[in-house]
Amino acid sequence: MREKLARNISIYRKERGLTQEELAQILGLSFQAVSKWENAQTMPDISLLPQLSRTLEVSIDKLLGYVSQDKPITIYEEEYKTPEYYWGTEPNKVCYQILQWMPPNTHLKLLDIGCGEGKDAVFFARNGYDVTAFDISDAGVEKTNRLAEKIGVHVDVFKADILDYRLDTHFDIIFSSGVLHYIKPDFRKEILDNYKQYTNPSGLHVLNVFVHKPFIAPPPEKEPNAHNWYSGELLTHYHDWFIQDSSEVIFDCNSSGIAHKHAMTKIIAQKIIL
Ligand SMILES: C[S@@+](CC[C@H](N)C(=O)[O-])C[C@H]1O[C@@H](n2cnc3c(N)ncnc32)[C@H](O)[C@@H]1O
Known part of the structure; x- marks a missing residue:
């Protein structure tokens, strides 16, 4: 603070x-x-x-560094207001990899950046991690709380804008899926350096980012504040960490009711201090 x-x-x-x-x-x-x-x-x-x-x-x-916009700045705000879970309630597959890489057999603090409606944050809490999560969407924060309550776990979830919010406490795992493209390229280094600084030794960053591919049409949802990454760009921020896993996939998406494709890079990087 x-x-x-x-x-x-x-x-x-x-x-x-x-x-x-x-x-x-x-x-x-x-x-x-x-x-x-x-x-x-x-x-x-x-x-x-x-x-x-x-x-x-x-x-x-x-x-105080929480949210710089008074108006909703995500297209998902309206989508999240319906009773259905827009992204479902099943966790992303990469969450199971985290269970393998760093099982919660000690007290582990995990941060989910841009948690949406909370499917992944709640999965982590259910499995014994101490979970903090934030999203810009009020409706997303509310639904994350609701899902956690339904499952009977606690997630410390709050509203914050990734552009304004900086860490000042340490985490063991920082997780983010499909969110970091809201950071303009010029701010990426400063924000990722902050996340790296506030990661405990041997901690993990597990990140998925949308990447630009000339042969994939832009998604139907028009988001002026979205800036896809370039292939390999995420890795350049982790040259001083150990890369446990890195891959790129193209997948089909129907998020707006219109079939389209995305390309996504995933990395699992570990903070190794010798
Ligand atoms: C593609 S969704 C992914 C949600 C979630 N990570 C998941 O996989 O279900 C992108 C999320 O980023 C959130 N978001 C958009 N702009 C943001 C910002 N500036 N700060 C924090 N979250 C933001 C949206 O509200 C939305 O929940």
Whole structure:
């Protein structure tokens, strides 16, 4: 939380064209106070947040690094509002591989990034992992909670935007399926470095990303905020980790009621510290 807030205060202060001294003056504080916030040495008093948010012209949510958009930004929000589970309730096949690679025979913390309606997060919780999950969709978060409740397990699920949310606690396994294409190419290194930093030694990253193929037509769902990866691109972020598995598949999809194809790269990378 402290690091996210520090980064956001600095980003939005600069976006508003304010120096640290100017911001401090508006808030009636010393320049050192603002400097300490931005270096994550201290955090602003909670009573200052409304004035800070007004001055920087961002919501408190956005300042705290959860969600920067007030409007839904996923085409899935409406789909998830129906009682049916859009992606079903069966886990992705790769979840079984995780059970093999790192079985939950010790207390293992797992993060599911872009958990959708929770089929995978709930599967992991059911199998004994300590699961945290987030998604941008309110309806997805609600359905994840509902599915967990139905199965009788707990998933710590919340709403967050992958572009704003950064980790500040460690996980053993970071899992994400079909979501990282919402990160613009320019932000990928910074975000993946954050995930790598907050992974325990010997921890795993298990990631699926949609990849661009010139011979596959764009999907029927128009998503202006989606940016497919290139083949091999994901691997370049893990040159310093051990690659347990890496593959690429082309598969049929009917997600919008219109048959189409996707290409997807999967990697299972392990943080090896010698
Ligand atoms: C293709 S679905 C995959 C869902 C889930 N991982 C699964 O396999 O069932 C993509 C998911 O990414 C979520 N999403 C879209 N933009 C996002 C963002 N900026 N931050 C977090 N999640 C996002 C959508 O709400 C959706 O649930």
